[in-house]
Amino acid sequence: MADKNENKLFYGGKAVDDFVENHEHISPISMYLKVLAGLFVLTALTYAVSYADLGPASLPVAMIVAAMKATLVCAFFMHLLHDDKFNVFIFVASLLFVAIFFTFTIFDMNSRDRLVEIQATDVRRSDGGWDDMGRMSESLAKNKPSCTDGSVPMCEQAFPACNPEDAHGGEHFLVRRIENGCFVSEMVPKVDAKGKPVVQDGVPVMVDAGCVLPSLSCVNPHTAEGHKAASAKPAKAAPEPEGKAPEGKAPEGKAAQ
Amino acid sequence: MGNHAKPAKDHAFFQHHFNTVGQQAGAAKMGMWLFLATEVLMFSGLFLAYFIVRALYPEMVLSSHELLDKTMGGINTVVLLTSSFTMAMAVRYAQLGDNKRCATQLLLTMACAFIFMGVKYVEYTGKFSHGVFPGAFFNYDEAIQYAHSHGHSFRGLPHVFFGLYFVMTGLHGIHVLVGIGVIFWVYLRAKKGHFKDGYYAPVENVGLYWHIVDLVWIFLFPLLYLVK
Numbered sequence: 498m499a500d501k502n503e504n505k506l507f508y509g510g511k512a513v514d515d516f517v518e519n520h521e522h523i524s525p526i527s528m529y530l531k532v533l534a535g536l537f538v539l540t541a542l543t544y545a546v547s548y549a550d551l552g553p554a555s556l557p558v559a560m561i562v563a564a565m566k567a568t569l570v571c572a573f574f575m576h577l578l579h580d581d582k583f584n585v586f587i588f589v590a591s592l593l594f595v596a597i598f599f600t601f602t603i604f605d606m607n608s609r610d611r612l613v614e615i616q617a618t619d620v621r622r623s624d625g626g627w628d629d630m631g632r633m634s635e636s637l638a639k640n641k642p643s644c645t646d647g648s649v650p651m652c653e654q655a656f657p658a659c660n661p662e663d664a665h666g667g668e669h670f671l672v673r674r675i676e677n678g679c680f681v682s683e684m685v686p687k688v689d690a691k692g693k694p695v696v697q698d699g700v701p702v703m704v705d706a707g708c709v710l711p712s713l714s715c716v717n718p719h720t721a722e723g724h725k726a727a728s729a730k731p732a733k734a735a736p737e738p739e740g741k742a743p744e745g746k747a748p749e750g751k752a753a754q
Numbered sequence: 755m756g757n758h759a760k761p762a763k764d765h766a767f768f769q770h771h772f773n774t775v776g777q778q779a780g781a782a783k784m785g786m787w788l789f790l791a792t793e794v795l796m797f798s799g800l801f802l803a804y805f806i807v808r809a810l811y812p813e814m815v816l817s818s819h820e821l822l823d824k825t826m827g828g829i830n831t832v833v834l835l836t837s838s839f840t841m842a843m844a845v846r847y848a849q850l851g852d853n854k855r856c857a858t859q860l861l862l863t864m865a866c867a868f869i870f871m872g873v874k875y876v877e878y879t880g881k882f883s884h885g886v887f888p889g890a891f892f893n894y895d896e897a898i899q900y901a902h903s904h905g906h907s908f909r910g911l912p913h914v915f916f917g918l919y920f921v922m923t924g925l926h927g928i929h930v931l932v933g934i935g936v937i938f939w940v941y942l943r944a945k946k947g948h949f950k951d952g953y954y955a956p957v958e959n960v961g962l963y964w965h966i967v968d969l970v971w972i973f974l975f976p977l978l979y980l981v982k
Contacts, residue, residue: 520780521849521952523846523849523850524846526843526846529842529846530839532839532842533835533838533839536835540828540831540835543975544824544828544980546980547979547981547982550982551982555981555982556981559976559977559980560976562976563972563973563976566972570965570968570972571965571969573842574838574839574841574965574968575961575965581783583784584783584787587787587788587790587791588787588790588791590791591790591791591794592794595794595795595798598798599798599802602802602806
């Protein structure tokens with residue numbers, strides 16, 4: 498009873514010949530094996546490359562290799578090479594939207610103030626990029642009266658960071674300091690090289706170069722209470738640096754180990 | 755009848771609302787691709803979070819990732835790639851109507867998936883037992899000792915990195931579990947001999963899903979475990 502047109506596709510009222518609704522493509526086993534071998538080789542490559550120190554190139558290299566693997570999987574295992582182009586379009590469209598998503602978010606990140614969580618102060622972007630150093634010394638100049646060598650590259654100030662467990666229980670606590678304009682965090686012993694405790698009243702005090710940031714207290718800035726506490730006890734007046742120590746350097750003890 | 759088109763009610767699973775079996779299979783596959791597009795978008799949010807955290811706190815990310823076991827990650831990569839191969843083979847046998855071989859390949863795929871989850875289990879419990887928990891549960895004292903015992907030291911606040919690590923690999927792991935479920939479903943159908951006369955859309959679509967799971971891991975592995 499099947500009428501004559503049953504298997505025809507009509508477009509604009511006309512029957513379309515030779516239409517294909519589903520692209521079947523049966524590939525030989527050897528092709529799949531070759532693809533698998535290619536994937537293994539590329540995996541070995543990323544693995545090996547990760548031991549070579551490529552520095553800043555390592556991320557792009559890893560991503561390129563991963564993209565090559567992804568292409569192999571998509572083209573052969575997922576049959577996109579022989580599939581309906583519309584399915585390829587759907588997939589590529591999703592990647593396009595990912596690209597838009599990434600691009601605009603990165604624009605946003607680059608035009609936004611950044612928060613120095615330890616201090617709860619923001620760092621503004623200056624012409625040359627993120628100016629942590631400049632801003633930090635600015636805020637140092639404002640906050641502490643005793644940092645006399647205010648001369649720029651920061652007075653190697655160590656910032657007690659904010660891990661209550663460490664401050665109260667552990668042997669070490671986390672400090673942040675600025676190194677080449679970057680924040681570096683590390684664990685330091687609670688007692689400095691000279692056996693002097695670096696915590697007073699439960700508030701870690703870093704005393705090198707004689708500056709103490711008054712607004713610092715040992716709270717976890719990642720909790721709401723922490724945030725409140727940090728702003729609530731503002732000038733926990735720098736306990737007169739019991740380490741008038743001008744010996745500049747940050748806690749010698751450095752991260753144990 | 756056009757000489758190129760197969761007669762319509764070709765196989766037992768032909769649905770009456772489609773014109774041809776080709777249309778039915780093509781529609782199913784297009785639906786699957788649309789779903790995969792949403793999967794890509796979902797994971798892209800996590801990848802973007804990773805890139806942002808990495809850009810803002812490079813030292814923290816690099817010092818934290820040292821704690822992940824590259825070898826375990828590498829084994830899992832090989833396992834998952836192999837499973838993608840066996841899945842592709844299962845689809846191929848379903849295309850040929852060879853239910854028996856198809857079922858075998860699906861079984862191998864599931865075996866790989868279980869190995870993958872087993873390795874993940876070892877990795878996760880290894881981290882948990884040293885206080886390396888996601889986000890707020892991160893135990894600094896234990897984690898720092900653990901890092902030191904491996905000759906590493908954290909810089910910055912590593913719980914942020916491990917938060918990302920657990921969410922990204924966790925969501926991926928959930929996909930693997932779901933994958934095991936759907937592969938088992940098509941395995942049962944292959945056992946019943948359902949795939950013949952050009953009917954193999956379920957195997958093909960499960961295969962597409964499984965490959966996207968593999969695809970996500972292809973990016974997760976270098977980003978989380980390898981990259982310096």
